[in-house]
Amino acid sequence: MSSVSDIIEQYLIKILKETPSGTIQVKRSELAELFQCVPSQINYVISTRFTVEKGYMVESKRGGGGYIRIRKLRFSKQKNYYDVLLKMIGNRMTQQAAEDLIARLTEEEWMTEREGRMIKKLISREVLDLPVSLRDSVRARIMRSVVTTLFANKGE
Known part of the structure; x- marks a missing residue:
């Protein structure tokens, strides 16, 4: 059985896929009412399941007229995507x-x-059985190498 978080995530992904622009704007309170949960549950789903690493950009405005805007990131040029990924990985x-x-x-x-x-x-x-700071550094080096190899091979 799926959790409420899974159901909310699946719903948002479905409407994102149905939207030609790849951007949706929803109200936290309306989603909470639709799924009969507290607004903090919506915040949790958005902050953990719609991250930059997963390919989403999220903007939100709180208050009475507040909204959450979710956009699926797309890149027209492979080089731009590659550069964004390397920057995101960092050190x-x-x-x-x-x-x-x-x-x-x-x-x-x-x-x-x-x-x-x-x-x-x-x-x-x-x-990577190392101290955390070293482990995260080694992991980033591995991921940069993976991304570089994937993008180099796509050009073949």
Whole structure:
């Protein structure tokens, strides 16, 4: 059985896919009423499931006329996408951020499901048994290498 968070996420992804612009604007209170949950549940779903690593840009305005605007990030040029990914990875990357990025690259067919599972294992805490600051640094280096290799191979 799916959790309320899963159901809210699936609903938002569905309406995003149905929107040609790739952008939706929703009201937190209306979503909470629709799913019979508290507005903080909506905040939780938005902040954990619609991240930049997963390929979304979120803007929100609080208050009576407030809204949440979610946009699926798309890039017209491969080079722009590559540059954004490398900047996003930076010099340190948490395991969750790396896993989100792997899921996004798999969803966008930059890598196969099998490759994604292998890379997730390689960047896991169990494999990178190092102090946190060093682990996040090594993980970022691995992810930069993965992205560079994927983009280099797409040109072939």
